[in-house]
Amino acid sequence: MTGGSATRRSNQVTCQGDKKMISKIMEKALNEQINKEMYSAYLYLSMSAHTTHIGLDGFANWFMVQYKEEMEHAMRIYNYLNDQGSKVHLKKIDEPPTTFKDPMDMFKKTLEHEQFITKSINDLMDLAVKEKDHATQIFLQWFVTEQIEEEANDNEIIGKLELIGGKGDGMFMIDKELGQRTFVSEIPTE
Numbered sequence: 001m002t003g004g005s006a007t008r009r010s011n012q013v014t015c016q017g018d019k020k021m022i023s024k025i026m027e028k029a030l031n032e033q034i035n036k037e038m039y040s041a042y043l044y045l046s047m048s049a050h051t052t053h054i055g056l057d058g059f060a061n062w063f064m065v066q067y068k069e070e071m072e073h074a075m076r077i078y079n080y081l082n083d084q085g086s087k088v089h090l091k092k093i094d095e096p097p098t099t100f101k102d103p104m105d106m107f108k109k110t111l112e113h114e115q116f117i118t119k120s121i122n123d124l125m126d127l128a129v130k131e132k133d134h135a136t137q138i139f140l141q142w143f144v145t146e147q148i149e150e151e152a153n154d155n156e157i158i159g160k161l162e163l164i165g166g167k168g169d170g171m172f173m174i175d176k177e178l179g180q181r182t183f184v185s186e187i188p189t190e
Ligand SMILES: [Fe+2]
Pocket: 037, 040, 069, 070, 073, 117
């Protein structure tokens, strides 16, 4: 999706000097999105640590997969900036919360955070349109679709947690179900 090694190599040649294909303002906004995706990864890793600590191994697995996916989101943008001859600028990642009330609290915070990310992706798309940056618009389409799935997943799990009221056998079953989630890498590795 972000181009293979051949593209990257050719850009290293064509982008010597100052032949950037995306604007400064777009570059800055995409770098900020790398930071947001990295923070997302950090947040879900913290949730994974917490659920491991309280013995909900299935929830811990789900959040660990989520952490890995977020790292890939960050790397998609990292690769895209490199492909476009732009500069990756990594910034400080904020400390995520480390304690959570219960699984419902975690999934409500997850949904809230994903809604924030969806808005951020939409803002990036608006900027790419304003900048007449067609390549970045196409690149961002993957993220627009991904956010629909992210929010739908969170809503589904919140619905199940509401149904069981957070206790007993139901909780055991949800933990078991979330334990089945596996991580599948979607970006090409070199
Ligand atoms: Fe993400």
